[in-house]
Amino acid sequence: MRTHVALLRGINVGGSGKVPMADLRRLLTERGFTEVATYIQSGNVVLTSSVADPAAVATTIEEILRDDFAVPRPVVTFTRDEYLAALAANPFPQVTEPKQLHAIFRAAAPTEAELTGLDTALAAERAAGGQGDAAVIGRVVYLHLPDGLGRSTLAARLTSRSRAADGGGTARNWATVGKLAELLGS
Structure with missing residues (x-):
């Protein structure tokens, strides 16, 4: 299992792109992600997945945004190690x-x-x-x-x-x- 950071662009900003974080966490869990956590309402997600490729994780989240929320937005995903390296x-x-x-x-x-x-x-x-x-x-x-x-x-x-x-x-x-x-x- 790999931990990823997913950053959703333009979520819950200025009255558009409304995505309730509780619903997003539920849908991510239903799609097989585990240890799903969000931070504030602007599209910051930490989750664990059996999928190693961050781009594949991003694609799945983009599908959820488009199909379940009618909010087509890009998602940028980093593995835990990539994210921490960027911080350092x-x-x-x-x-x-x-x-x-x-x-x-x-x-x-x-x-x-x-x-x-x-x-x-x-x-x-x-x-x-x-x-x-x-x-x-x-x-x-x-x-x-x-x-x-x-x-x-x-x-x-x-x-x-x-x-x-x-x-x-x-x-x-x-x-x-x-x-x-x-x-x-x-």
Whole structure:
């Protein structure tokens, strides 16, 4: 059995994509997942599965979202070890305020074009006088946003649906990242 972290994009945000977590936990259990736990209402799931492949786990959860909730959303899944490695790889360990540090978890590592887009977004952040910074390690884009997520040119460019620079990933603040690690028993 493998433990996975599944991050559902756009769940219970702004009145759309409504997915009750109790119902999601029940449906995941009915599909054979065990030790299913959720954290807050925004689509953070830790579960155990006989399926080793995180992409296959994501596909099953996407099917549940589409078929049972009529909420088609992408799901990004990491194994327990991958998730904990991403937590340990934080390139901004000096940031102590969890609201200033975010991670965009992606299904795949950024392409060269997406890395170029990140460089462009960083340049725009600097031109606007922002202090934000970003780093990519594997399938995770780490964002240090000292001015806050809502005021960051960098964050706006990276999470814009029209640009898809986030590669279909889903962002979490560092407090949530840490809480999920606690659910993993780390």
